[in-house]
Each structure stands twice: as structure tokens, then as C-alpha cells.
Amino acid sequence: MIELYNLTKSYAAGVKAVDDLSMTVQNGEIFGFLGPNGAGKTTTIKMITGITRPDSGTVLIDKIDIQREPLRAKRQFGYVPDSPDMFLRLKGLEYLNFIGDVYGVPADVRKTRIRELGERFEIYDKLGDQMQTYSHGMRQKAVLIGVLLHEPSNWILDEPMTGLDPKSAFILKQMMREHAQKGYSVIFSTHVLEVAEKLCDRVGIINKGKLVMSGTYDEIKEKSNDASLEEFFLSITEGGEPAHE
Numbered sequence: 208m209i210e211l212y213n214l215t216k217s218y219a220a221g222v223k224a225v226d227d228l229s230m231t232v233q234n235g236e237i238f239g240f241l242g243p244n245g246a247g248k249t250t251t252i253k254m255i256t257g258i259t260r261p262d263s264g265t266v267l268i269d270k271i272d273i274q275r276e277p278l279r280a281k282r283q284f285g286y287v288p289d290s291p292d293m294f295l296r297l298k299g300l301e302y303l304n305f306i307g308d309v310y311g312v313p314a315d316v317r318k319t320r321i322r323e324l325g326e327r328f329e330i331y332d333k334l335g336d337q338m339q340t341y342s343h344g345m346r347q348k349a350v351l352i353g354v355l356l357h358e359p360s361n362w363i364l365d366e367p368m369t370g371l372d373p374k375s376a377f378i379l380k381q382m383m384r385e386h387a388q389k390g391y392s393v394i395f396s397t398h399v400l401e402v403a404e405k406l407c408d409r410v411g412i413i414n415k416g417k418l419v420m421s422g423t424y425d426e427i428k429e430k431s432n433d434a435s436l437e438e439f440f441l442s443i444t445e446g447g448e449p450a451h452e
């Protein structure tokens with residue numbers, strides 16, 4: 208479970224990238240975090256993960272405060288950033304072993320999981336290559352496998368579908384569903400409203416740093432006189448265009 212209370216962050220004086228944002232991602236649910244470009248999604252996600260310090264507000268991951276007990280809190284989640292371009296000089300397998308070491312995943316468990324996940328994402332036979340030779344989607348898959356290695360209870364994914372081919376995106380969506388069904392939580396940001404509509408138990412819509420709506424798709428339909436998520440999104444984000452990936 209991920210709880211956000213009154214999160215606020217300004218990069219420049221007087222301009223709030225995130226403004227008094229409170230929301231909860233419950234256990235057992237997939238939560239879609241939507242908003243137009245520059246709305247504050249990545250800033251919020253970086254505050255959840257402890258990368259960016261909020262000016263005020265609190266984040267609890269499984270009831271652990273990310274600012275007070277960052278190491279304990281960080282064990283409770285796996286995070287896929289919006290850009291998977293890191294550790295590019297390492298080979299895929301070296302990267303995964305490094306992540307396995309950081310999280311203390313035993314060697315035999317690690318080997319099995321790398322094989323299972325590598326085969327599921329069809330990248331296993333490329334893990335001996337340097338990551339700088341990978342395409343964006345392959346880097347995305349390597350980072351995803353790294354995140355899933357220590358089986359975190361909360362998944363935090365910033366635009367995870369970007370760059371994945373349809374089959375890999377399908378597999379990831381299946382895995383997100385399986386994870387939520389086990390009683391764990393998933394939050395992911397996306398611009399693709401169709402994905403959010405089909406996959407999420409609840410969505411939150413952020414605009415200009417403020418959470419303007421959160422609820423199930425049925426609740427949204429009720430509030431918007433049966434409008435589609437796209438129509439509703441456009442109406443409450445003042446015509447901001449949802450991007451198509």
C-alpha cells in the first residue's frame with residue numbers, strides 16, 4: 208500500500224509542480240496515474256520513491272515513511288523510471304547480478320528468476336550483451352527484470368509501456384494483474400487512456416500539480432454523465448491533449 212499525504216513540490220519559487228496531493232494506492236489494486244505533459248506525474252513518482260524530497264507532505268510505503276526510514280521503505284517497492292538508460296556499459300546479466308546483490312537475492316533464486324523473467328520477456332539470450340547495444344524496449348525489459356528480482360510488494364512504474372512491443376506490453380499487463388491479484392499494489396503513469404481504462408482498478412488524474420479526480424472507472428462515468436475516459440480527461444484537463452505512444 209502506498210499513501211501520499213499533502214505532497215507539495217516547487218522547483219522554482221512560486222510554481223508548484225505538485226500541489227497538496229493526497230491519494231492512496233490500496234493493496235490488491237492497479238492504480239493508473241494520468242495527466243497531460245508537465246502535470247506533475249514524474250515529480251510525484253520521484254517523491255514516492257525518495258529520489259526527490261518534497262517541500263512538505265508525507266509518503267508511506269507499507270506504512271513506512273520514505274523520508275524517515277528510506278532504506279526500509281525502499282525494500283518495499285520496485286521502481287521503473289521513465290528513462291531506462293542506466294549502467295549502459297554493463298552487460299544485461301552483470302546489471303541483473305548487481306541489482307541482485309543490492310537487494311540480497313540468493314544466487315540460486317536469482318538464477319531461476321532471471322531465467323524465468325528473461326524468457327518471459329524474450330531477452331534471455333541477449334543478457335550477455337552490453338546494455339548500450341540494447342534498443343529502448345530491451346533496456347526497459349532489463350530494468351523491469353531487475354525490479355522484479357527481489358519480488359517487491361509495491362510496483363511503481365513510470366510510463367512502463369513506452370517502447371515495449373505489443374507482446375511485451377501484454378505480458379507486463381498480465382504480470383501487473385497477477386501481482387495485484389496476489390494482494391499487492393501497482394501504480395503506473397501513462398498517457399494511453401485506453402490502457403488505463405482496461406487495466407486499472409482505479410485512476411487518478413493530475414493537472415497542473417493538483418489531483419483533480421480519483422476513482423474507479425464506474426465512478427468517473429457516473430460523475431461525467433457516461434462520458435468516455437478520454438472525453439472526461441480532456442474536459443477536466445482543459446483541453447490538454449493525451450499523447451498517443
Ligand SMILES: Nc1ncnc2c1ncn2[C@@H]1O[C@H](COP(=O)(O)OP(=O)(O)OP(=O)(O)O)[C@@H](O)[C@H]1O
Nearest residue numbers: 218219224225242243244245246247248249250251
Ligand atoms: N528538475 C526540474 N527542474 C525544474 N522544473 C522541473 C524539473 N522537473 C520537472 N519540472 C517541472 O515540473 C512540472 C511537472 O513535471 P513532471 O515531469 O513531473 O510532469 P509529468 O506529468 O511527468 O510530464 P510528462 O507527461 O511530460 O512526462 C513541469 O512544469 C516541469 O517543467
